[in-house]
Amino acid sequence: MHRKQASWFLAAVLFLLAAAGSLYAGGAKDTVLSQADSLIENKEYDSAIQILTDYVKTNPEKFNDAQKRLQKIVKLREKYNTIADELLDTLVNTPEDDVRILDLTDQLIAIEPATNPSTQRFLDQVRELAAFNNNRNRLERILVQARSQLEQGNYQDALETYSTGLDIYQAEYFNSGFGPEAEAVASNGLEALAKGISDFGSLLGSFVQGAQAVQNLGTGAVSLADARRAYSTLALRMEEISQIMGSIAGVGNSYESQLAILQRENNALGDRSFLSFANRLIRGPAGQDEGMLGVLDRFWKQNIDPADATVFALAENAYNRAQTAANNRDYSGALPLLDTAEGFAGLSLDLINNWLSFYVPAGVPTQIVYDQPVVSPMVGSYLKFHSMGRAVSFMREAENIGIREEAIIRGNYQALPLWRQGTLALSSAVNQEQDNRSAFNAMIRELAVIEGAINTETETLGVYSETLAFLADDAESRTELPLLYISQAGSIVMDLESRIGDQEYQAIIRRYTISAEDLSREVTARENEFNAANIQVEGIQQNSESGEIFLSHYPTEALAALTQMGQRAAQNLATGRSLLALYAAEPQSLTGSGEVGRLYANAQDLVNRILNLQSRSGTVMAAARTQIERANALRLEGDRLFQESQTALARNNFETARERLQMATVRYHDSLAIQESPSLRTSWDTRLVNHGAEIVRVENEIVVRDVRNLVNNARTNYYAGNLEQAEDQLVRAQSRWSVTNSTEEPEVIYWLNLVRGALSLQSGRAIPQTAPLYAEMSQLLSDAKRNYDEGVRLLNSGQRAPGLARFAEARQKTRDVRLMFPMNQEARLLELRIDQQTDLSVFNAAFRQRLNDAVAGTKPAVRSTQSFADLQDLVQINPDYPGIRQLLTQAEIDMGYRPPPPDPRAIARSNELTQAAMTIINARNSTQYEVALAQLNEAIQLNPNNTQAQRGKDQVQTWMTGTGTIVLDSHSQDEYTRAVQEFTRGNNLTALAIVHQLLQNPRNQNSTLILELQRRIESVL
Template identity: 45%
Template sequence: MPLLILALAPNLYGEGMRDASLKSADKLIAERQFDEAIRILTEYTEENPAKFFQAQRRLRKIILLRAGYNTLAGELLDVLTNDPDNSEKILDLTRRLEEVEPAQGMVQQFITQVKELALFGYNRRLLEQIMARARELLDQGDYIAALNAYADGLEIYQSEFFAAGYGEPINNRVKSSLVILTDSIKTFSGIVTPFNNAIAGLDRIGDQSGGNNLSRLRDFYTRLTPLMEQLILLNNNIAEVGNYFDEQLAQFRQEDPNLGDRNYLSFTSRIVFGRAGTDIQEGMLGAVAGLWISVLSQFDMVLADNTEQTYKNAYAALERKNYFQARAQFESVVAYCTMALGFLTDWDRFYQGQDFQTYEYFGIEVIAAKADEYLRYVSLSLASTSLMETGPLMEQYSRLSSMSSTALESWQRGAMSTRNAMAIEADMRSTCRDLAVKIETVLESLNVTGEILLSYRSRLSGEEVHYASMENALTLFNEMDMNIFNLEMASAVREYTIGNGDLRQRIEAWENQFNEANRLFVGYSVSNINEEYIAKYPTEALNIFVRLDQGSAQGLTDGKDLLARYGEEIPRFITAPQIDRLFLDARALMARLEALRTRSLPLEETARTQSAQAEAFRLDGDRLYQEARTALGRSNFDAAREQVLRSGEQYDASLAIQESTELRRTRDTNLIALGTEITRLENEAIIKEVRGLVNTARDTYFDGNFDRAEDYLVQARTRWRRTNVEDDPEVSYWLTVVRGAMSLRAGRNIPVTAPLYAEMSQLLSDAKKNYDDGIRLINENRRPEGIAKFVDARRKTREVRLMFPVNQEASLLELRMDQVTDPSAFTASFQRRLTEAVSGTKRGSVESFADLQNLAEINPTYPGIRNMVAQAEIDMGYRPAPPDVRSLARSTELTTAARSIIDRNARTQFPIALEQLNQALVLNPSNSQAMALKDRIQAELGGGGSVILSSTVEREYQRAVQALQQGNTLAAMTIVQQLLQDPRNRNSTRIQDLQRRIESLL
């Protein structure tokens, strides 16, 4: 009997499973709706007492599940009582309870609150761990790692937030903000190394003043500027995201005052802005700011040191009365300050959108941390702008003094009347007054601006502060004002008794010699028909410097004798203002003479060196010229070309140092002639090489290897451009044909370089697997399941064909599925599809051509299909049509006409013959006579490209190359276009190559 019950049990259970009530109960149990399941099972038992066994088994399952629920609930209460801070365990237990059975009413409310508090505690500790780890990375200066560490916290509370039902607009805004943060991290990772590299070598810049450091710092600033702009944009984008999170969180808190920090936006705001009250800025903004400060503080320090030192040197030069040097250095100070103020503006823009204190100075917002620097640079700039004017004012004061002396001396010699002498003194006093007004105007401006500046600074620090630069300027101008006043007052009574005219005149003559020699040494602008350039003459300058050295040496001896006579005067006389002034004037003349010798002697040695160097360059140019001729004799065209170019470089280097009309003429004549001969002979070799490459490319093309054919043709074009300016029409024609054929294959296969290659390959792989599974299932007589697999496969192939409509693999897979699904319908539709595909290729449809290829692939034995594909290839431009009788006849006719021109040696008509032969080869690519005649006539023409440029054109060519290397492509293109306006330059392969390089960058 038990065996009978066991045997009947499966049948009974199968009947129960088919019962609707039992199915509903099973579904409710699976969904954890136990109460409703118990109700249904109870009713079922009452209505079907014979089937009590099936219902009882389900009730027992419910009891066991609820027993587990009670156990979990007891464990949760125990943890809440004895280990309330164990958020992770509490969170796990609440989730497991909800998985067993959803609670109702107050129990559900209690579990939800416990779960929320546990989740908040767990997430808060997780966030603190992330913040602590990121802070360690910030302290180590690893800003990329710190930023990525902060980014790890972006997942905390994220799923709960998007499931909270805040609405699609808010969810979309938050998602887009997260994209901004993610993109910012990627961008930041790419900026860090270039940003650090941008200041490489900055530590080698000392704090000495001068234009060299200014230029170098400008170069650093120029390199930093685009990177700073990226960081500013990136930082402001991150801050904008953080501000939005805070604003949206504030609205949520208004709606739910009990929300507190239990929200994703609160956590992400902390990730963006960091923890409050730390000694450095933290968060993602802190990581970006860390890089900004670590790099730019170095630049800031070097810039500040150079600015301060330049100001000190400028003021020292001013005190030494070296006005030229002082003005130049004060101008450098102003330039430094301008750069620094712009740099500080960058700091302000960097912190825009963040809650940092700012001040407004002179209508400009300045971040508080940089306010003192800003005011210091403003004071330096204002003071330096004023102080650079002291030189002209002091020189004017000196001229006034000498005017008075000259008038008295002329009066004593009887060369000037008293009236005229007095008028000169009156004019001098008037001029002094005018000069005093200028000084007082500057003083007034300094006082007013200085008071404003100091008031700003005092408000900033709460104490009275003075800027030394402003003090220096005020002191200096006050002294000048007093000196001018004294000169004006004394001009009525003071008379000059001694002059230093003789020494002065001699010094001026030597200075004129120096200026002339220096003009020759530095060079001056020379204009001819085609250009204007700087011509230098160190050899001629050397001759003048030698004469100047001899004459000034005697003048130095005479000047020392004059100063010795002043030293012999009695003390009371020598201390008289007028004598003291003249004594100082004599010393100034001696200093002037010594300064002149100090300047001339090094220039004399440099001129001697440059003269010898120019000669060495010229001799090296001669040597290289002979080597180029020797290499050409060996048919070593590369060596000949290189040596003739190097010869030109050496000649040009010599001419750049020492201008020589004879050398320039020799250089242009000999090198251009040799370059032309190199091009002619090399062109003959290239013609043969190109012919071989074109023929090989044609054969490769007709074999169906388009990529290899293109390689041969590109190689042929490159070799042709070696000696020719214009591309060979035959090469260009076949390149067009080959690339047209290649374009028809585009999209049939997905290249690995395609952006969607990975996704498409996966889809095709999945589709192929579904297809194989479908075939297997159909072969196992499980056709519905197999057809379902086909449906899945077709869904994936259609996704592929949305992006790549003519993809071969996807299309063939769909055809095979059609063929398997309904073979008779596929066979019936095959002819229609074939007709439509052939018709489409007549119209040039790429999709139709792809369909035709697919049909030929799926049914290669279909009668005549290969001929259809071959004709479609011609219709689509896949390959040229075989020449017909008319084309062959026309090709022969053109060849005969060209031969007539060649046989008559009508060289002026050679271009016409060349055009005829090119047309003949298009009509009949196999016309060997046309090939031979074309190669012959091209050899006769000798190649259109020139190797060597004239010295004039070479200089402009190098200027264009330099502009291109500096990134100024527009300037480079302007120079090239100017060069190409001259027909003689259009045959230069170098200029044409440079134009192509520039155009590729525009």
């Protein structure tokens, strides 16, 4: 406030007092004075002056009472003016005295609130500025005090010092009306800060002890287990302090966010806020490791840095010991050392990972290293111990391979001498050396994989050296040790790889030596076998009873010996070629020279000897086959065909069984014509003849059963409406029946006629895919359906005229279809649906008449296929119409499409006939089987569902079937063959005479071969 404004206040008061003296008159009630006292008490001085002035006018006798009160107001305003003058002096002369300015401002407001808005704004601004400066100075003092405490390591005191400033602007914040949400942010934060400070105080001692315990590990020999135990205790404390860090940092974040919200709502708010000052206390001055978060950070580093250094040193020492053992090829001794080194490297990474959970909430930046987030200050350490762990892993894999190599060297180098001594089988010897080679080769491949991983790791470290260069001036220093670790692992791997390569080469030599020596033995044995067989073919000299010398030839025995020798030679050749293939698959550098090259040349020579032996053996075997191969080939062919016939019969493949048996008799006959064999004739007259009779017997049972199944399936398909399938099954039944029967089966004929009649009713209802116009008709139907669907959609949307137009287009398409296929069901149904959609009431009204007309047309007197199709379409379009299903069933009966249900009299007669027939069957009266069969056929005709009659019929037909002969005895076969030859030459009468002579034998009268030949001869006469 300017001095001019303060003087104005004083002048105004004096003016009012003067006016009050001149207005004294009249009387008033004492209640007015009480009211004036209340107004003065409430600092409403202008109102009090007004009522006192009016009171004096009406109550002059009370002037003194009113004057006292007016003087009181004057004194207060004089005091106000005095304080105002002092405030003006302070603002002019000592503006930095915020405490004095704030006190004077509060005194002015306490005496009398400013009634002038400008004055009030001025006072408010002065007060706010003074309060802000005062609070800012207080904050600075807190920061200075806490900084001193931090430097002395008094972390708990520093936290509590920071917490003393949390009352700055706190009351004003909660009284500012920011709303429940903003107040909740502040109050929740205060609670979290208080808890965090308290928790830190509780944690401080145990944390220091845990960190010290880890540091103490560096003072002597420490096992990995001891280190892990010490770390596990510290890890719990680290987790707890990380939670405190996260909680306090979270408060800072929430305060910062809430302050931004309030500042957007009130541009004048600035930093004069509880949230702003509290955030400074949490985060500390910019660029300084202070504030509550700075306390935790310094405390962490003071305790964790030495602990980290201790564990890191233990890891490095463990690694150095393990690396030395691995370098010295102490495979078994290196493994536990590598395990320890890996454990310490992992422990180091665990410590580094704890930095992440501690610092990320405080906003410390992170980097992604090997797909893991790492706080930037620890990237170098993370790379170091991650690479140490990888190097140890590579070394361990190499050491395990080295152990396997040593085991092979100790136990598996005796295969070659043991095989030469005869105490070890060839396959075992070869397998052992092949296993050795494979094992060594597998080790080399494994080492190559490790080497590839090492190279990848090296490249990755190079990439990190470049990408993380911004974190420090010397990025390469962070990857120097990691690269060294990986390089050391690589040296160990390459050394082992070279040593195992030498072992693999020796295993290759031993393996090929065994194979070469074995093949040489086998080739010599085959050459001896050939020489012995060749003498048998050329002839062995024998002495007759008269003393003459003759040569005995043993082509059969020789052929067997040469065949066996050839098989062995083929095996030897396969072995030799396999051996050459193995050589060919080897690298040229291996087979081109040295011991392996010599063994390769020897194997090629052995294979050439086998090939030469096979060529000479072929010539000798050809001579032997000239004498015997025709007879033996035919006999073997007959045996093969006979076996195939037996196999076919076992599988109920009777056609193949008959065919193969007849072919076998021909082959045996031809063989006997070349070389007589009593044993073969005896076998023919027993095995072949009996087998032929068995085919007839077994096949007849199957035929009866197959026909019954086909008829039953056809009936099922018939009733299901699958007429084409039913017809196909009945035709198959008819054909199957003819295999063992010369007469038609009446039950098959009955159902075949019924099915074909029904098929005629469905002709044209669907367009077969084989129809010439199938594609065009399908397109028309598709277009009609699309127009119909569009018409329905238009009608449903209230567009009747366009919808009817679509219906008209659809109807034109269906008419085009029905022009070519009048009975097409799809077109007819679509037209009915168009009528239904066009006017449902008219359609429903006409439906009954359509139904009646269709039913009338299916009656036996008419039997119109058009009417039956109409009825089917009506059922399809309105399947729920009352009684319509029953009408369709009756129409199927009337049209002959479905057999009528048998009446009770027919069922009774059918049962009577069945019982009579079963009496004959049960008595096994074979002379009456024909009568029983006739009775059963009639019973089935009266009641097609009479299953007892069907079973009885099948049984009696099985027993009645004649045992047709399909194989002749060997002598009859000779005559039959002669008859065939005469017929082929055109001597038909001679052939027929032979046939008649054959038929004189009762066993030949049912021979299908003779009867078929008779039919053929008679057909040309």
